[in-house]
Amino acid sequence: MTAPVLQVRGVSRSYGAIRAVDDVSFEVLPGEIFGVIGPNGSGKTTLFNSVLGQIRPDTGRIELKGEDITRLDPVALNRRGVGRTFQTLQVFGRMTVRDNLLVAAQEHHGSLWSRMAAPADSGLGGKADALLAQFRLGHVAHRKAGELSYGQQKLVDIAMAFMSDPDLVLLDEPCAGVNPSLVGGIGTLLRELNRSRRSSFVVIEHNMDFVMDLCHRILVMVEGRVLALGTPAEIRANTQVLDAYLGH
Numbered sequence: 001m002t003a004p005v006l007q008v009r010g011v012s013r014s015y016g017a018i019r020a021v022d023d024v025s026f027e028v029l030p031g032e033i034f035g036v037i038g039p040n041g042s043g044k045t046t047l048f049n050s051v052l053g054q055i056r057p058d059t060g061r062i063e064l065k066g067e068d069i070t071r072l073d074p075v076a077l078n079r080r081g082v083g084r085t086f087q088t089l090q091v092f093g094r095m096t097v098r099d100n101l102l103v104a105a106q107e108h109h110g111s112l113w114s115r116m117a118a119p120a121d122s123g124l125g126g127k128a129d130a131l132l133a134q135f136r137l138g139h140v141a142h143r144k145a146g147e148l149s150y151g152q153q154k155l156v157d158i159a160m161a162f163m164s165d166p167d168l169v170l171l172d173e174p175c176a177g178v179n180p181s182l183v184g185g186i187g188t189l190l191r192e193l194n195r196s197r198r199s200s201f202v203v204i205e206h207n208m209d210f211v212m213d214l215c216h217r218i219l220v221m222v223e224g225r226v227l228a229l230g231t232p233a234e235i236r237a238n239t240q241v242l243d244a245y246l247g248h
């Protein structure tokens with residue numbers, strides 16, 4: 001059997017009396033695109049941030065390629081090959097698109113403070129140019145990121161996560177705020193990246209068509225717990241999911 005890239009075992013996290021994540025277990029396989037869906041407040045972000053070392057779970061264990069990463073911070077995780085995108089844009093509007101990518105890579109190699117310094121090329125220019133071409137952003141490489149449309153800035157944001165050649169990328173609502181006409185393009189791009197880079201993705205997304213179309217397997221969370229886990233076809237046909245969530 002193929003060893004999982006990510007293994008989450010019995011993770012729980014409470015905020016006071018609220019059990020935001022309640023005994024959640026799942027694994028993500030190499031090359032898998034794994035979706036996490038659920039109504040607002042069902043614990044998706046808390047689960048995501050637990051995996052990313054942004055918050056500490058109260059109980060449970062998280063493994064990356066068989067190694068315990070439960071207590072690692074986001075910078076250490078990034079160095080081990082875990083990338084992420086945020087719900088809100090992280091691009092520096094006054095820097096060029098290409099420099100945004102170079103700075104993202106420096107963050108991987110150096111300190112967070114390097115984001116604030118003028119970016120040197122550091123030999124990463126070739127990698128940035130290849131990603132910009134793959135993201136169809138080559139023609140805007142030298143424009144200030146803040147001058148681009150929101151959808152294009154979102155692409156820059158996603159490209160930044162790939163500068164560190166991650167094995168695993170967690171994408172927090174890649175379609176949020178994006179014009180519906182561009183959503184299909186983001187899906188195509190993520191499929192291409194998944195194939196060409198053989199990296200695994202975990203995607204939180206409210207756009208159900210996007211998730212069903214993109215993901216190999218989907219975890220459905222309701223009130224902090226796993227309601228269902230299966231292929232898109234299995235999730236669509238699951239009556240509990242229909243009642244608790246999709247049927248709303």
Ligand SMILES: Nc1ncnc2c1ncn2[C@@H]1O[C@H](COP(=O)(O)OP(=O)(O)OP(=O)(O)O)[C@@H](O)[C@H]1O
Pocket residue numbers: 015018019020038039040041042043044045046047
């Ligand atoms: N920092 C916090 N302090 C207190 N309660 C929190 C905190 N973060 C999350 N919660 C609570 O934990 C529960 C799960 O929230 P979480 O943000 O993880 O859900 P979500 O599924 O990501 O929601 P959304 O789809 O709206 O982003 C909710 O009841 C929320 O109010």
